[in-house]
Amino acid sequence: MTTMKAAQKRAQAKVEYNAFLAGCPSRQLLDRISDKWVVLILCALGGDNSRGQTGAAHADTPKAMRYSEISRLLAGVSQKMLTQTLRSLEHDGLLTRTVTPTVPVTVSYELTDLGLSLHHMTRGLRNWAQTHMAEVLANRENYDARTS
Amino acid sequence: MTTMKAAQKRAQAKVEYNAFLAGCPSRQLLDRISDKWVVLILCALGGDNSRGQTGAAHADTPKAMRYSEISRLLAGVSQKMLTQTLRSLEHDGLLTRTVTPTVPVTVSYELTDLGLSLHHMTRGLRNWAQTHMAEVLANRENYDARTS
DNA sequence: AGAGAAACTTCCTATCGGGAAGTAGGCACT
DNA sequence: AGTGCCTACTTCCCGATAGGAAGTTTCTCT
Numbered sequence: 001m002t003t004m005k006a007a008q009k010r011a012q013a014k015v016e017y018n019a020f021l022a023g024c025p026s027r028q029l030l031d032r033i034s035d036k037w038v039v040l041i042l043c044a045l046g047g048d049n050s051r052g053q054t055g056a057a058h059a060d061t062p063k064a065m066r067y068s069e070i071s072r073l074l075a076g077v078s079q080k081m082l083t084q085t086l087r088s089l090e091h092d093g094l095l096t097r098t099v100t101p102t103v104p105v106t107v108s109y110e111l112t113d114l115g116l117s118l119h120h121m122t123r124g125l126r127n128w129a130q131t132h133m134a135e136v137l138a139n140r141e142n143y144d145a146r147t148s
Numbered sequence: 149m150t151t152m153k154a155a156q157k158r159a160q161a162k163v164e165y166n167a168f169l170a171g172c173p174s175r176q177l178l179d180r181i182s183d184k185w186v187v188l189i190l191c192a193l194g195g196d197n198s199r200g201q202t203g204a205a206h207a208d209t210p211k212a213m214r215y216s217e218i219s220r221l222l223a224g225v226s227q228k229m230l231t232q233t234l235r236s237l238e239h240d241g242l243l244t245r246t247v248t249p250t251v252p253v254t255v256s257y258e259l260t261d262l263g264l265s266l267h268h269m270t271r272g273l274r275n276w277a278q279t280h281m282a283e284v285l286a287n288r289e290n291y292d293a294r295t296s
Numbered sequence: 297a298g299a300g301a302a303a304c305t306t307c308c309t310a311t312c313g314g315g316a317a318g319t320a321g322g323c324a325c326t
Numbered sequence: 327a328g329t330g331c332c333t334a335c336t337t338c339c340c341g342a343t344a345g346g347a348a349g350t351t352t353c354t355c356t
Binding site for chain 1: 165166167168169170171173174175177178179181182183184186187188191192197221222223224238239240241262265266268269272273274276277278280281283284285286287288290291
Binding site for chain 2: 300301302303304305306
């Protein structure tokens with residue numbers, strides 16, 4: 001990693017990434033995005049906030065949200081994890097952090113195009129969880145009954 | 149009404165589950181599937197094993213794999229986590245575990261239809277990680293340069 | 297008899313997430 | 327003037343959890 005320009009390196013490396021390899025950067029990236037808080041934050045910022053509309057694809061209305069808004073929507077997230085996860089997503093360029101020096105300072109977060117592209121995946125995950133919940137529950141009962 | 153058909157039940161349940169609520173079962177399910185080992189195992193069993201083909205969608209050839217095969221493919225997974233994760237996926241009905249009493253016992257794992265449907269999501273995640281790796285790397289450099 | 301192989305299981309420890317309390321800095325009310 | 331409250335964090339402590347390594351079981355081959 002010395003004389004090659006970053007852009008060149010990236011272009012060449014694209015073919016080489018394989019998330020199954022422990023040392024591969026794409027594996028680390030996959031590890032990071034395979035995180036419950038990452039998925040939920042992307043869903044929140046991607047606009048599929050309320051319940052319902054789980055099955056059908058509907059227009060995304062990605063919207064900027066304030067720290068406290070996200071905190072309220074993602075019931076159960078600790079402030080520490082929220083801040084930490086938002087920072088890492090900002091670091092990777094998935095969202096932008098904007099500070100407005102209002103009365104009490106206002107910080108808003110918004111998905112970038114890159115973040116939006118990942119949002120398509122996370123929205124799918126959330127929808128899957130909600131639509132197949134009943135099936136999974138049935139399978140669990142079944143399994144527990146068999147192994148009792 | 150216990151005579152409700154599964155499809156109906158699912159359709160109704162859809163409206164009720166909301167992964168944003170901390171207590172909702174679908175939230176717990178989302179937490180479980182938003183796990184790096186879950187994603188990688190599903191990718192492995194779903195058939196997109198080798199490197200390459202990062203961008204284009206290609207035919208899945210879900211295949212049964214032995215414990216040791218998975219262990220070898222997912223470099224870096226500990227035996228404990230592999231066993232644990234496979235059990236939880238079996239418990240939820242995403243894959244089947246088959247023991248064949250051969251010379252040294254052979255255990256093979258295979259995706260169920262439910263697991264296969266989730267595989268579509270996880271494959272997307274893996275592809276996303278591999279195709280956008282370069283972009284993320286660039287964003288990180290950028291971020292670090294700005295905040296240095 | 298002893299080695300070896302597959303698929304775990306158990307134990308120990310390092311790391312990580314959650315809970316709660318503390319911080320900054322500006323306004324607003326008494 | 328001082329007390330208190332607001333947002334968006336940061337810090338600290340502790341219990342839960344992931345990882346590494348070694349042990350277990352059962353059978354076969356040498």
